[in-house]
Amino acid sequence: MGKMRTGERKRPGGGYEKRFTIKGVRYSVYAERKEDLQAKEDEKRAQIKAGIYHTNETITLNQYFDEWIEGKALSVRPITVYLYQRLFRKFIRRTLGRHKVRTLERRQIVAMMNHVADTAGIATANKVHTLIGSILKGAMADDIIQRNVATGIHAIKQKGLPARETIHRELTDSEIEKAFSMLKGSLYYTAYRFLLNTGTRAGECAALQWKDVDRTHNIIHIRRTMTKDKAGKWILGETAKTKTSVRDIPMNQTVREIIDYQWNLYRDLKGIISPCDFVFPSSTGGHTNTTALEGSLRAAIRKYNKESPVIMKFFSVHAFRDTFASRAIRAGVPPNTLKEILGHASLSMTMDLYAHVSQSDKRQAMEMLQDVSF
Template structure:
């Protein structure tokens, strides 16, 4: 039997490569075949599996997988039944847009840490946002991690990389000032999406979440809005209801009297028949799901009217309404922990990281309170 440096005996055909890496060797028809594992127990199982595959002719040579082939196999067998449908769609979209051309035809065992690091740098040079690069890292590293578990490759190339920090060109989270907010809503009064904009500013809901609201989600008895779904676009199917972004995105938002008035107005806006009472609350004139692009088009139209009147106004996206709500909430003294729950963030650290820039003035005011103690 082989032995590691601590003199602990290892099973036949298993050799320790590093602290958490074991090499499995099986001889068959005069050739030696290899697999890799992170524990002795896993190595023993992989050796049994490898021997079985070689004996029964089901062995697939690891190097025969390109990243594209493995990614497709990984998505179908490991992801489609374990993550949201919308997440799978997002992974495929990013793969086709940014990864396929670069790594799709490259063998798994030929992709090294330096290749991934150069890919990071290429994405940064192209102007990709940190959030975009994080998504790409998530699914690529996940696919490689599974390949390591399956003994197809020895190590995950992402382990030898450094994730790029935010570039100087990457702007801080944009939020409207109080003056901009008031100006926008003044010019939005005649818009068919006025109620949507007003509710977003009062709840911080994501655009997909508010477009996925149904009247049944408005719970006047408990005085909350139940956030239970988001709208996701699926090629060939259009907009479909999907689970919210994360587990903490399932949440209840307090229902104020102001919100009740806006939501009641929206319920009756299109004068739909009773049979469509469970339609999406914010929809188009036919009662169909509201397109995210239609929201952006309406925002642009309102901004053009503001500019035509001689006012300066930067371009904004629907997500700016969420940031504006969070900014106003902190300015008004809302506790970050409460804001985290309303926004549906997964951690208080995320909330503070995104909105800590709002707090300097608040911190100064809080420090003044301690003066009376001395």
């Protein structure tokens, strides 16, 4: 790598940036390779000279976002770029996008957040707030604005039950029995069993290949997850969700039976198993994804509710992970060991989100304390 020229720098998250000034106004260009920076600068200088480039005084939020996301794409995962673009397109582009960045006011952002909360939910509104805050932080770095008006805006507080009782919840024995009675014959029946018995994420299960399964030493290697590219298309990721998500999970007898079933099924269908074949493939033999797993599960629950007088509450694929974690704690698995199995970065995440406590758990705990009561 050659020596950096004036204004050039290597970005912490990846790629390169070059800053230059024209008539007191600072501009930035971005590139994956340092060698491409000069061409990028020449292109932008030509646009400025021709009068087709927007200055700091006139640039709108829409125009600046298109520049900002180009630089951001060098330091974040493609799925993050996709999510940023989707959030901006759906909630910001038509509402605040036409405003000049320099004229944005705090109350405009608050009004937009409240509207998003009413139409798409509080969690989405807070994500939009985080995004626009990041965009304006970039605008400060580019000397477009002197103050980030989104900084002083507080996130909207969630109402009702905590996430551990809604999004994250443990399934009852009855729910599991009913769900799997409808899932029999489903393409992903064994995948759901695998999720329930290992606590893996749906994306990790979908990305699992036979080269990740050590049948000799009874170990599952979690190395990748399904993700999305910039266009929102599902692809096999090169890495796991986070650094701590890379882990090994020992197979107990139940998990081994699930793996052996898939192995024999696959061998009978294909004859030869390639290390890069997926353990839980789609109907075409390629990789599946979280959307497909969610859709198949919801279809099974809908079918049950049509045929049964007792309605079963819908739940997501993630509930299998919740159930595994809660039952592991109840079975006496040390929390720190469970953290490693789940691939969490912190113990608090494991305990706060996934270790659900039932009424019977609390009653049993109080009975255990009877002998030490005053």
